[in-house]
Amino acid sequence: MSGHVPFSVRVHYRAGVVPRNGRLVRELPFRAEIPLAIRSVACADLEVAAVAVLAKDRGRYEYLKHGSRLYVPVRTNWNPDAPPMDAATAIANIEAGRELDRRNGVANPFAHLGPRWMMAADRERAVEIDRMALRSVAWDELDDVRSEAARLASDFLIDDRGRLLRASPGPHWTSFNVWSVEPNECLYEFPRGVPAAFHWSRDDEAFAYLRTLRSRGRQDVLGAIEVADPSVLPDRDAANVAYGLLNGDIHRSLVAPALKSGSSELAELGDRVVHALSVLYGADPAVLADPRFRWAVPHGLDAPSTRDLVGFVEDVRLLVEAMRGRAAGLDVEGWSEATSALHDHSIRRWDEYEAPRLSTDPGPPDLSFEGPIP
Template sequence: MNAHRLSIDVPYVASVVPKGARNPRDVVFRERVVLDLRVVPARDLPEAAHARDLPGSGRREATWFGNDRDLWQPLRDERDARDLAADQALAALASGASRMGWHRNPFLQTGRTPIRADRFPKAEPYDPKAVRQFLHDERARTLANVARLAADFLLCEDGRILRRSTGPWWRVTSNDGIVLKNGGFELPGSSVHQAFGGLRLEDARRYRGIRHPDCPGRTSGSLEILDPASFPDLDARETALLIADPVYAGWFRDSGRELGGEADVAARLLVGRMAELRGCDEPAFLMDRAGMPWPQGVEPPSVLELAAVVADMRAYFDTFMGDFRKGHPLVEHRTCRQRFEQAMAGCLARWDLMEVPRLPDTDVAPELPAFAGPRP
């Protein structure tokens, strides 16, 4: 395998008591790591799909390339939306820049705890002489995420740099019918407009008929599929991650504290598993994540983990949040479970009707590999 070796500084968070201090604090350190980015000739990146008439004010066309049974797209230049030159991207990575052309630098957000952009330039390598007491750090997990993230990039011999893509998505809307979207490199994060992978247009139409029978029947955008074997199957994962929302994790945590006993134990375990699906710690998962990226390079959860968390969320509502205590409506079934069912009606219907039947039989295959493809 041809590879391009690159050294970059990676930030990670540690909990330490610095010299001269009494209380622990979170400190951002940096560590230099070596990445080997795979180099491929242009002939190993044939076109796998091409989209036309994409809605919106941005690019109206998009092309995906196939390699290693996955879809890939070039990074974009920030100034004119052309393909970003590989040497520019590599220079940005080596310098620890916050952006790689049009895109946020994902290697700065590989730990469980979000790191503000202004903290990275001030980070220093870990120096035990400057630390009075070391408690714990995210170093091992962060470096593992970095290694997985590096595998999501390809250098093409013609000067392009490409990243593994989630591919095109068919998004079902209540007003505009079914709209083709360029998924880029992130899973679509909307619980309102349900998204189906590029190979599932007919399923999107069926879902539209179930959820929005009065919705316009038109389909916006056209997709030419040249290599269906390169399309990742991320639909079940996306739906389950939307259901495992931090808002409901907060409900479980608070109700467990209020009810105590078995409810508290069950809530702690469930919230921890929900956070683990996203690869972040509980405080970061429970806080408002608006505008903040999830950790990059996280090992994808298996379909069994996803299905188990969705089932356990419902079981927790039924078992513990049906109890009513006067003055504590948080743990009342009629307020919490009803809100959950209403807010997640589309996702739950999608999960029950269209994803669960596609899951492998757990009795036949108790251990399944994780989904291939990009990390959230």
């Protein structure tokens, strides 16, 4: 069985337009219908590649392999024993702009796309751009929204049992408390910014992290993670930790104060962190500075290289240290010592558990000699 199931979604986006009788660019909300499709597959082509056994007999999640990716059924609630959602019903809800299951809080993944939040009032007054009398369109976010919608649709499958499946990063070890390490199901999203989360293969390190950084009492490993095919569960811990160090909080509490400080050194460090944020979130610096920016990683955005991640974390470290050393004397608006303390835990996770694994050594120098031999 192979093929595609077509559907469409209504999306909202912003554009800068000049009305027919105007001269100035106005930012207005618009809407559009985007045609998409979900691949259909046979159940015979799916196989269980991983299992997360939850602690205290709370059930188990099974992860299915198709090609080089891992998938889980979209269920009617977050309980692992909940029935899978009927694909036809789910698609109908997506097309109507409804949540997949309102009673159980299963959200419509296509509800919020694009770089910036669209408030309800803007959605209500949005119209198709072709229906407006315009002199010109200076810019719009439709291409970004359309591309993200297509990448998100590629994360889904429909099998011949009528189930809707969604791509998954697979289970991770996480200490939710100070006495145990347990499987975190991570059904649809990587545990970005969760310093206590570790790749499934790093259970010993997850336990050491709990024991040395979070608690001095008795600890246990509860539950289990069983993996039949490790190739479909890539280790992205370094990127996940980096996202915890570079996010909207650091932009508001460190970058913005540094740029406004009047210090050329702080401003230069702030610009370097802005560049890192732009790469990690796939957005221009001007969009990052917009209070409406969603601080969501666009679907399908590739993780930066190891070398870039190392550089980004070092830029954050330098900015924090510089702010601590000089911001108090400069009375920088928006800065406080408590602000940077929030990032110390993630920096320690990086230093003790990620940096030793990452090799950024360029290798031995090239000693070949092409000139005349003496």
